[in-house]
Amino acid sequence: xxxxxxxxxxxxxxxxxxxxxxxxxxxxxxxxxxxxxxxxxxxxxxxxxxxxxxxxxxxxxxxxxxxxxxxxxxxxxxxxxxxxxxxxxxxxxxxxxxxxxxxxxxxxxxxxxxxxxxxxxxxxxxxxxxxxxxxxxxxxxxxxxxxxxxxxxxxxxxxxxxxxxxxxxxxxxxxxxxxxxxxxxxxxxxxxxxxxxxxxxxxxxxxxxxxxxxxxxxxxxxxxxxxxxxxxxxxxxxxxxxxxxxxxxxxxxxxxxxxxxxxxxxxxxxxxxxxxxxxxxxxxxxxxxxxxxxxxxxxxxxxxxxxxxxxxxxxxxxxxxxxxxxxxxxxxxxxxxxxxxxxxxxxxxxxxxxxxxxxxxxxxxxxxxxxxxxxxxxxxxxxxxxxxxxxxxxx
Amino acid sequence: xxxxxxxxxxxxxxxxxxxxxxxxxxxxxxxxxxxxxxxxxxxxxxxxxxxxxxxxxxxxxxxxxxxxxxxxxxxxxxxxxxxxxxxxxxxxxxxxxxxxxxxxxxxxxxxxxxxxxxxxxxxxxxxxxxxxxxxxxxxxxxxxxxxxxxxxxxxxxxxxxxxxxxxxxxxxxxxxxxxxxxxxxxxxxxxxxxxxxxxxxxxxxxxxxxxxxxxxxxxxxxxxxxxxxxxxxxxxxxxxxxxxxxxxxxxxxxxxxxxxxxxxxxxxxxxxxxxxxxxxxxxxxxxxxxxxxxxxxxxxxxxxxxxxxxxxxxxxxxxxxxxxxxxxxxxxxxxxxxxxxxxxxxxxxxxxxxxxxxxxxxxxxxxxxxxxxxxxxxxxxxxxxxxxxxxxxxx
Numbered sequence: 001x002x003x004x005x006x007x008x009x010x011x012x013x014x015x016x017x018x019x020x021x022x023x024x025x026x027x028x029x030x031x032x033x034x035x036x037x038x039x040x041x042x043x044x045x046x047x048x049x050x051x052x053x054x055x056x057x058x059x060x061x062x063x064x065x066x067x068x069x070x071x072x073x074x075x076x077x078x079x080x081x082x083x084x085x086x087x088x089x090x091x092x093x094x095x096x097x098x099x100x101x102x103x104x105x106x107x108x109x110x111x112x113x114x115x116x117x118x119x120x121x122x123x124x125x126x127x128x129x130x131x132x133x134x135x136x137x138x139x140x141x142x143x144x145x146x147x148x149x150x151x152x153x154x155x156x157x158x159x160x161x162x163x164x165x166x167x168x169x170x171x172x173x174x175x176x177x178x179x180x181x182x183x184x185x186x187x188x189x190x191x192x193x194x195x196x197x198x199x200x201x202x203x204x205x206x207x208x209x210x211x212x213x214x215x216x217x218x219x220x221x222x223x224x225x226x227x228x229x230x231x232x233x234x235x236x237x238x239x240x241x242x243x244x245x246x247x248x249x250x251x252x253x254x255x256x257x258x259x260x261x262x263x264x265x266x267x268x269x270x271x272x273x274x275x276x277x278x279x280x281x282x283x284x285x286x287x288x289x290x291x292x293x294x295x296x297x298x299x300x301x302x303x304x305x306x307x308x309x310x311x312x313x314x315x316x317x318x319x320x321x322x323x324x325x326x327x328x329x330x331x332x333x334x335x336x337x338x339x340x341x342x343x344x345x346x347x348x349x350x351x352x353x354x355x356x357x358x359x360x361x362x363x364x365x366x367x368x369x370x371x372x373x374x375x376x377x378x379x380x381x382x383x384x385x386x387x388x389x390x391x392x393x394x395x
Numbered sequence: 396x397x398x399x400x401x402x403x404x405x406x407x408x409x410x411x412x413x414x415x416x417x418x419x420x421x422x423x424x425x426x427x428x429x430x431x432x433x434x435x436x437x438x439x440x441x442x443x444x445x446x447x448x449x450x451x452x453x454x455x456x457x458x459x460x461x462x463x464x465x466x467x468x469x470x471x472x473x474x475x476x477x478x479x480x481x482x483x484x485x486x487x488x489x490x491x492x493x494x495x496x497x498x499x500x501x502x503x504x505x506x507x508x509x510x511x512x513x514x515x516x517x518x519x520x521x522x523x524x525x526x527x528x529x530x531x532x533x534x535x536x537x538x539x540x541x542x543x544x545x546x547x548x549x550x551x552x553x554x555x556x557x558x559x560x561x562x563x564x565x566x567x568x569x570x571x572x573x574x575x576x577x578x579x580x581x582x583x584x585x586x587x588x589x590x591x592x593x594x595x596x597x598x599x600x601x602x603x604x605x606x607x608x609x610x611x612x613x614x615x616x617x618x619x620x621x622x623x624x625x626x627x628x629x630x631x632x633x634x635x636x637x638x639x640x641x642x643x644x645x646x647x648x649x650x651x652x653x654x655x656x657x658x659x660x661x662x663x664x665x666x667x668x669x670x671x672x673x674x675x676x677x678x679x680x681x682x683x684x685x686x687x688x689x690x691x692x693x694x695x696x697x698x699x700x701x702x703x704x705x706x707x708x709x710x711x712x713x714x715x716x717x718x719x720x721x722x723x724x725x726x727x728x729x730x731x732x733x734x735x736x737x738x739x740x741x742x743x744x745x746x747x748x749x750x751x752x753x754x755x756x757x758x759x760x761x762x763x764x765x766x767x768x769x770x771x772x773x774x775x776x777x778x779x780x781x782x783x784x785x786x787x788x789x790x
Contacts, residue, residue, distance in 0.1 A: 048569075050570055088562055120569065121569075122566040122567070122568075122569035122570050123566055124566060124567075127535070133535075133537070135559070136559065136562055137534050137535065137536050137559045137560065137562055137563035138534070138535055139532050139533070139534055139535070140522070140528075140532065140533055140534070140535040141532055142528070164530070164531065164532045165532065167483055167531055167532055168532035171517040171518055171519060172517070172519075172570075173517075174443075174515065174516075174517035175445055175517050175567075175570035175571055176570055
């Protein structure tokens with residue numbers, strides 16, 4: 001039975017959404033390419049997804065001011081493993097508490113975990129290149145942590161990782177009706193920018209940030225230094241995606257690309273993330289554009305409404321894939337740590353948008369933004385209690 | 396539609412089968428516990444399985460005369476990774492050719508690969524503890540290669556591996572109607588014997604061998620030396636399965652146990668292997684016997700007909716689970732390397748029995764022993780050609 005209460009209406013409950021003018025079905029915004037988005041949503045409704053989370057690290061994240069995915073730059077090595085521990089156990093093992101921004105705002109893994117739990121969605125972690133291994137099982141692809149892209153030699157074995165990921169994608173496609181593939185890699189929007197530039201996509205000023213004030217200048221400066229170190233002009237690697245990620249990318253990119261290339265030949269794939277997925281989309285598009293008929297981007301309202309970036313323009317420049325956005329809304333949360341998401345902090349990560357979309361679709365809309373917020377608040381409260389964290393409720 | 400041509404008849408086409416007196420449905424022998432076997436087969440018919448292959452190595456395999464899973468003891472480190480490469484690519488990458496016994500008889504991975512291909516069954520490799528990593532994606536559980544059991548200190552972190560495998564099993568159970576879990580670990584029947592003895596199962600003279608003449612004396616001597624080094628009497632670890640595998644086991648055992656414990660709560664599990672699975676069954680039984688309602692052993696006719704061992708008695712002593720055996724028959728093969736299986740060489744491994752059963756059930760009997768042999772011969776011929784191997788056809 002279709003739950004019609006939020007079906008096919010123009011969203012208009014809050015000013016933020018009125019302004020955007022998007023259409024939506026359930027609590028999913030069809031942010032780009034409405035026809036394809038509707039087809040994809042209808043195709044996936046009540047189907048069984050598998051959620052993959054590709055995790056990795058890059059030294060690029062340790063450039064001061066680049067990443068908010070950790071209380072300080074050095075701790076970003078722990079953020080991805082801690083994120084996937086949270087997905088599996090509802091708590092982290094490799095760090096006390098949970099990953100937070102420098103302001104103490106909790107990781108989006110909290111959203112992902114809540115969505116996966118509500119809809120009973122299986123999860124598999126994929127290691128693209130880590131320094132700290134998580135205390136969970138993970139798929140190994142033989143990747144290594146990424147170097148600072150300002151070396152111009154970011155990755156050693158991108159092609160090997162991509163090919164192994166392809167094999168994994170082919171096999172995992174047979175285990176689910178569709179795949180949702182998220183990521184956790186601090187510094188990932190900067191490495192996305194440099195790969196996009198290397199591939200000739202006009203991405204300056206368009207990539208999102210986990211910080212409310214997007215440090216575009218620092219990102220552009222870093223990406224330009226990367227291209228200079230790799231001795232390339234912008235656009236030089238438009239047809240050489242492996243060279244692009246090897247020179248100025250991060251380990252998540254070839255792993256996620258391989259999974260998409262292997263799986264999307266057989267089943268639909270939701271690439272779950274913010275502007276980081278634009279870089280992966282460019283790499284997939286340059287590798288085998290045919291699979292893109294089976295691909296959508298799944299993200300959050302915070303990303304598609306982000307005034308400091310331009311996700312839609314980025315995607316449109318690369319390929320005409322649908323963009324779906326979970327219409328998450330934390331404005332009425334009783335926790336300041338969650339309310340902060342409405343101020344543009346964090347926005348996306350650990351596939352939280354795609355996981356929310358999958359939870360909504362699998363349950364045919366029974367999971368909606370209210371149910372999600374309730375579960376997220378419940379899990380957040382438990383975490384605060386168990387970790388003795390000092391993030392008070394709103395007064 | 397049911398394909399009835401070999402349904403529910405007493406098998407009786409060849410003397411070997413007449414002698415055994417087993418009942419069978421399709422080309423699957425119900426070797427133990429007919430009622431439960433029938434129920435399980437009916438439950439799995441036309442359902443979608445996921446095949447897992449748990450691979451690891453132990454120094455125990457390098458004791459001269461223990462293992463035939465490699466042309467010589469030192470090469471057994473390469474056998475498991477080569478086996479799973481064969482499953483994925485139809486050829487090995489880490490060695491030239493394919494794993495063979497000292498007599499040149501090919502690995503049972505050839506059977507597994509053919510069965511998985513015929514029925515389009517997805518495959519995931521699980522690393523329980525390797526020296527040589529395969530050129531395929533695999534699930535990492537943090538395990539290490541096993542020490543020679545005669546140290547009495549075979550494994551360092553069996554409990555950690557078991558717990559991670561449990562998490563993987565819980566998640567993977569949601570991606571398939573049932574799991575088939577095989578293994579590749581040279582020396583595994585000897586480590587099975589020592590674990591069974593440590594747990595109080597009367598296993599002497601009952602475990603199979605990949606050689607036609609079962610070196611029981613050497614195995615018993617090795618297992619007894621292991622128990623002595625661990626300073627335990629037989630049966631001492633009847634209720635301490637982790638201690639048993641940590642002291643005198645191999646890395647495959649805790650990994651496979653964890654997968655079964657995690658998955659069999661939710662979906663049926665076929666433990667695919669020979670007498671090695673008896674040891675895993677004992678460990679599962681001592682950990683959580685409740686899950687065994689959802690467990691069957693899946694093996695080959697060569698194992699259940701093996702006069703040099705006693706699989707049925709072993710299983711019966713541990714738990715009343717059904718034993719299914721693929722009625723594979725290579726007696727009419729045009730290749731000597733395959734005919735040798737009928738002389739009791741190899742018999743089982745890489746989950747070849749369970750994979751064959753899954754292929755037969757998934758296709759509702761359309762895959763049968765003749766179809767299997769044809770595919771196996773085709774793949775074997777290709778391998779002989781590509782590897783320039785010198786294993787001639789029968790003259």
